[in-house]
Amino acid sequence: MARGPQLALCSPIDGGPASPARREKREAILEAAIEVFARCGYHRARVSDIAREAGIAYGLVYHYFKNKEEILSTIFEERWSTFLEALEAVERRDVPAREKLVSVAALILNAYRLRPAWVKVLVLEIQRSSRFAEPGQLRAVGALFQGVARILRAGQQSGELRRDLDPDIACTVFLGGLELALTSLVLELARPDAAAGGADGYYLRVAHTVVDVFLNGLAAGDAS
Amino acid sequence: MARGPQLALCSPIDGGPASPARREKREAILEAAIEVFARCGYHRARVSDIAREAGIAYGLVYHYFKNKEEILSTIFEERWSTFLEALEAVERRDVPAREKLVSVAALILNAYRLRPAWVKVLVLEIQRSSRFAEPGQLRAVGALFQGVARILRAGQQSGELRRDLDPDIACTVFLGGLELALTSLVLELARPDAAAGGADGYYLRVAHTVVDVFLNGLAAGDAS
Amino acid sequence: MARGPQLALCSPIDGGPASPARREKREAILEAAIEVFARCGYHRARVSDIAREAGIAYGLVYHYFKNKEEILSTIFEERWSTFLEALEAVERRDVPAREKLVSVAALILNAYRLRPAWVKVLVLEIQRSSRFAEPGQLRAVGALFQGVARILRAGQQSGELRRDLDPDIACTVFLGGLELALTSLVLELARPDAAAGGADGYYLRVAHTVVDVFLNGLAAGDAS
Amino acid sequence: MARGPQLALCSPIDGGPASPARREKREAILEAAIEVFARCGYHRARVSDIAREAGIAYGLVYHYFKNKEEILSTIFEERWSTFLEALEAVERRDVPAREKLVSVAALILNAYRLRPAWVKVLVLEIQRSSRFAEPGQLRAVGALFQGVARILRAGQQSGELRRDLDPDIACTVFLGGLELALTSLVLELARPDAAAGGADGYYLRVAHTVVDVFLNGLAAGDAS
DNA sequence: CATGAATGAGAATTCATTCAT
DNA sequence: GATGAATGAATTCTCATTCAT
Numbered sequence: 001m002a003r004g005p006q007l008a009l010c011s012p013i014d015g016g017p018a019s020p021a022r023r024e025k026r027e028a029i030l031e032a033a034i035e036v037f038a039r040c041g042y043h044r045a046r047v048s049d050i051a052r053e054a055g056i057a058y059g060l061v062y063h064y065f066k067n068k069e070e071i072l073s074t075i076f077e078e079r080w081s082t083f084l085e086a087l088e089a090v091e092r093r094d095v096p097a098r099e100k101l102v103s104v105a106a107l108i109l110n111a112y113r114l115r116p117a118w119v120k121v122l123v124l125e126i127q128r129s130s131r132f133a134e135p136g137q138l139r140a141v142g143a144l145f146q147g148v149a150r151i152l153r154a155g156q157q158s159g160e161l162r163r164d165l166d167p168d169i170a171c172t173v174f175l176g177g178l179e180l181a182l183t184s185l186v187l188e189l190a191r192p193d194a195a196a197g198g199a200d201g202y203y204l205r206v207a208h209t210v211v212d213v214f215l216n217g218l219a220a221g222d223a224s
Numbered sequence: 225m226a227r228g229p230q231l232a233l234c235s236p237i238d239g240g241p242a243s244p245a246r247r248e249k250r251e252a253i254l255e256a257a258i259e260v261f262a263r264c265g266y267h268r269a270r271v272s273d274i275a276r277e278a279g280i281a282y283g284l285v286y287h288y289f290k291n292k293e294e295i296l297s298t299i300f301e302e303r304w305s306t307f308l309e310a311l312e313a314v315e316r317r318d319v320p321a322r323e324k325l326v327s328v329a330a331l332i333l334n335a336y337r338l339r340p341a342w343v344k345v346l347v348l349e350i351q352r353s354s355r356f357a358e359p360g361q362l363r364a365v366g367a368l369f370q371g372v373a374r375i376l377r378a379g380q381q382s383g384e385l386r387r388d389l390d391p392d393i394a395c396t397v398f399l400g401g402l403e404l405a406l407t408s409l410v411l412e413l414a415r416p417d418a419a420a421g422g423a424d425g426y427y428l429r430v431a432h433t434v435v436d437v438f439l440n441g442l443a444a445g446d447a448s
Numbered sequence: 449m450a451r452g453p454q455l456a457l458c459s460p461i462d463g464g465p466a467s468p469a470r471r472e473k474r475e476a477i478l479e480a481a482i483e484v485f486a487r488c489g490y491h492r493a494r495v496s497d498i499a500r501e502a503g504i505a506y507g508l509v510y511h512y513f514k515n516k517e518e519i520l521s522t523i524f525e526e527r528w529s530t531f532l533e534a535l536e537a538v539e540r541r542d543v544p545a546r547e548k549l550v551s552v553a554a555l556i557l558n559a560y561r562l563r564p565a566w567v568k569v570l571v572l573e574i575q576r577s578s579r580f581a582e583p584g585q586l587r588a589v590g591a592l593f594q595g596v597a598r599i600l601r602a603g604q605q606s607g608e609l610r611r612d613l614d615p616d617i618a619c620t621v622f623l624g625g626l627e628l629a630l631t632s633l634v635l636e637l638a639r640p641d642a643a644a645g646g647a648d649g650y651y652l653r654v655a656h657t658v659v660d661v662f663l664n665g666l667a668a669g670d671a672s
Numbered sequence: 673m674a675r676g677p678q679l680a681l682c683s684p685i686d687g688g689p690a691s692p693a694r695r696e697k698r699e700a701i702l703e704a705a706i707e708v709f710a711r712c713g714y715h716r717a718r719v720s721d722i723a724r725e726a727g728i729a730y731g732l733v734y735h736y737f738k739n740k741e742e743i744l745s746t747i748f749e750e751r752w753s754t755f756l757e758a759l760e761a762v763e764r765r766d767v768p769a770r771e772k773l774v775s776v777a778a779l780i781l782n783a784y785r786l787r788p789a790w791v792k793v794l795v796l797e798i799q800r801s802s803r804f805a806e807p808g809q810l811r812a813v814g815a816l817f818q819g820v821a822r823i824l825r826a827g828q829q830s831g832e833l834r835r836d837l838d839p840d841i842a843c844t845v846f847l848g849g850l851e852l853a854l855t856s857l858v859l860e861l862a863r864p865d866a867a868a869g870g871a872d873g874y875y876l877r878v879a880h881t882v883v884d885v886f887l888n889g890l891a892a893g894d895a896s
Numbered sequence: 897c898a899t900g901a902a903t904g905a906g907a908a909t910t911c912a913t914t915c916a917t
Numbered sequence: 918g919a920t921g922a923a924t925g926a927a928t929t930c931t932c933a934t935t936c937a938t
Binding site for chain 1: 379383389393396397401403407430434437438439441444445
């Protein structure tokens with residue numbers, strides 16, 4: 001399982017051109033917001049909750065962000081771009097499509113394992129945001145789709161993958177399968193702690209199952 | 225493709241023990257709420273929007289529902305139970321697992337084709353509701369998972385499906401693939417109207433692609 | 449203890465010029481309103497509560513009364529005038545002032561014993577009403593004061609009562625003493641059921657104590 | 673007439689642990705609420721009225737108090753406890769019961785002379801509050817009763833007061849007499865300004881009349 | 897008369913955002 | 918920068934009153 005790319009997800013990224021102290025506080029607000037959004041949902045989360053979680057006065061939030069909405073879109077943009085970079089790194093690697101897909105699955109599931117609040121917000125909140133429909137974010141989400149679709153197309157051209165399936169639809173099937181596996185973790189529909197091998201093992205199992213189903217199908221060998 | 229069960233999705237269900245007129249208006253409010261929730265999202269939707277959409281006075285909504293939250297959970301409960309009944313009908317049919325899965329996919333995608341607002345609300349809103357975590361609704365969502373998982377287990381026992389994959393994880397992969405295909409329709413990431421064969425053809429293609437991927441995998445024949 | 453006058457308190461009075469059936473229903477609404485006002489207070493009481501208590505449709509209330517306020521003032525006026533008539537009957541009797549005051553106390557306490565809800569509303573609600581300040585009701589309440597004050601003045605002139613005390617102030621002391629004794633019953637600050645002699649005995653004791661204190665004072669014989 | 677204790681009634685009490693400015697504003701809101709409640713009654717008073725009276729913005733009220741109800745109960749609790757302290761100070765004094773009762777009457781009437789709105793709210797509003805029935809406030813009101821009853825019992829034991837009357841009932845007679853004298857002032861049934869000696873003289877006369885009636889009775893000397 | 901569905905003004909409350917210190 | 922008091926628009930919910938049947 002790829003260990004490199006997904007780690008990048010966890011490191012704060014940008015912070016702008018200002019002083020280190022400012023950057024730090026800005027980061028603290030974003031982290032706090034991720035926690036609070038994950039816990040209460042964007043709409044229920046109050047700016048004062050975020051400030052309390054960050055340990056600062058709530059008026060200060062408005063020195064760093066224009067408004068609440070901007071916090072959400074900043075979370076999205078900054079974290080997402082990190083994610084896309086990791087995805088592109090996967091894409092560029094010279095390995096079979098199969099392995100790339102395992103890496104993508106690991107990237108996504110690992111992100112959740114390491115930063116569940118972050119993924120919760122991405123999975124559950126940002127798609128609800130009015131700005132999701134905005135060109136910027138739509139393009140951003142689209143980039144994930146297109147990245148995966150490119151991997152699939154490359155696999156089809158190399159003969160590794162079937163050519164009779166629409167790669168755009170197949171891509172949603174793949175990402176969707178991953179997403180719901182995630183969501184069932186997020187919402188604790190499934191209980192990783194109760195599964196054999198502990199949480200880590202569970203995530204691995206999910207990643208492999210998704211890719212296995214996706215590549216080989218569920219039909220018994222003699223039936224395919 | 226199954227034609228029977230999914231039609232039930234579109235018929236109002238309960239309405240309580242009151243007069244037909246009362247039932248009708250109650251239904252009108254629910255329909256209006258579905259439209260508005262689908263358009264603006266639950267939190268952005270104002271009760272007054274629902275009332276205007278339903279063509280009734282503001283306060284009348286409160287004659288039929290205790291509060292806004294109850295409207296959402298009513299939508300969920302009444303529509304979802306219809307959906308589960310359709311699912312159970314599929315499950316009981318004496319056909320191969322493969323065909324059952326096609327029916328489930330058709331059920332879900334067809335529901336969206338016929339009542340996109342309804343599915344939007346189910347897919348995008350109800351999981352956001354605070355009540356989603358409540359036993360009742362959690363169980364309700366769980367029932368879909370379990371229904372599909374039962375179909376998978378039956379297929380495994382009959383030898384039609386591989387036995388080396390966890391049916392619970394596989395079930396999330398299947399439903400998740402469907403869901404994201406749906407979401408990409410809902411959010412118009414994909415454009416059915418632009419696809420060859422028109423919208424109907426597109427839905428069919430999605431259903432078949434999902435099931436095909438799910439059963440046979442994406443790997444090229446000689447590579448599996 | 450006077451048995452005659454206070455009974456009049458319990459009989460419905462007027463009913464207007466209409467049919468007996470109409471009169472009956474009107475009365476039912478008033479009785480229901482008294483119960484509900486006593487239970488919840490005027491402001492918390494909903495017209496629908498009154499209608500439910502009366503066993504009628506709530507729109508019907510508006511066939512009999514212009515609005516909720518009119519119900520309260522009707523209760524006040526009709527019951528109060530009965531009360532005043534009883535008071536005047538006491539006043540006209542050719543007995544010592546002392547006995548008249550016992551009768552007034554008995555009249556008031558007995559009314560509570562027989563119709564606690566009625567007295568609750570009079571004691572606790574009507575003084576809160578905005579209409580209390582209106583000439584009609586102010587005059588009505590004033591009539592009670594003046595009636596008692598007349599009894600006191602007559603006693604002063606006959607030499608039965610001290611002449612050095614302002615009868616208007618003395619009258620508020622007397623009525624106030626009665627009222628708070630009542631209120632402590634209404635609010636169950638005192639518990640008649642726990643007192644020796646049961647509820648009836650308690651009311652009698654209260655009546656006698658009030659009049660005794662009022663006439664003879666609390667000072668020990670050698671101290672007065 | 674006692675001059676010390678009742679003054680305490682007028683001083684703000686608590687204010688919580690916050691900054692002086694915050695305490696001041698909190699106090700301003702309470703004072704404004706007392707005025708508005710006294711003027712319109714609790715139910716008719718709008719939070720916006722209170723804010724306007726206090727000269728602050730609407731929403732600021734909610735920075736200081738959870739809701740409207742809490743304003744009322746705060747008024748009650750903070751002011752009432754001051755009142756009880758004054759009562760206890762009277763009780764502890766080493767003077768005859770007669771003098772203590774004069775002090776209690778003066779305490780109550782003086783409070784009204786100095787802060788009529790405060791007493792109006794206590795007399796007319798708080799007993800209507802739903803919270804009046806709550807243990808805390810019931811106990812608080814009970815404390816006044818019990819304080820007076822203790823004074824009476826002490827007087828009975830010292831031989832100063834008659835022992836044949838129930839001190840609990842006598843206590844309601846005393847307090848009730850005072851209360852209605854007050855209420856008739858509050859509601860302007862009596863007009864102090866028109867009375868000989870002006871308002872101050874009137875209050876004194878009321879206090880003395882109440883205590884005189886209460887101790888010596890109204891019966892003429894030869895009739896007792 | 898009787899019903900109760902329908903109306904909508906009114907009030908409480910929330911909370912994002914601003915601003916004086 | 919930092920604070921949190923102050924603001925008030927927005928929204929939910931209530932319920933007295935009206936009105937069509």
